[in-house]
Amino acid sequence: MRQWWTARSPSERRLLLAGGLVVFATLYYVLLVEPLLQARARQLTQLRAAQVLQVTLQDYAAQAAALRASSDSRRRFDGDVSLLSVVNTTAAQAGTRELTRRINPLGPRAVSLFIDDVPFTDLARWLTTLDSGHGVEVERAVLDATRPGLVDAQVTLRARGAD
Helix, strand or coil, X not given: CHHHHXXXXXXXXXXXXXXXXXXXHHHHHHHHHHHHHHHHHHHHHHHHHHHHHHHHHXXXXXXXXXXXXXXXXXXXXXXXXXXXXXXHHHHHHHCCHHHEEEEEECCCCEEEEEEEEEEHHHHHHHHHHHHHHHCEEEEEEEEEEEECCEEEXXXXXXXXXXX
């Protein structure tokens, strides 16, 4: 190799050195610099996405805290009144009492109801009244549509504040 190099004229050697430097610089850029620049661009994109996600999650956390604070201030069940009495009275007022097939007490602070062919809007209005006006929340509800606008419902109600 040395013999081949010395056989070249000085202008050929300069030309070969310049070509070698160009090839080396090109390979250096293509194999090292460009991948690093692309990786940096990807990292910056991911960083921006993470910052947006952080802001969004902070907003959600604030909303959750506000909802938690508002739910803690909801009306609690009056322990001086029987849960069955409240359920029966409000069901009669809402027009769902005569459609109630069975009421099963689940202790002093919970009750399970089976209601047939109740208008969905009446059921929803009654359950909302129980929640907002009497401190009775829906723990579980299974609704099966029987006809348009009518449902069979299995509802478990619990006095708010019951442990």
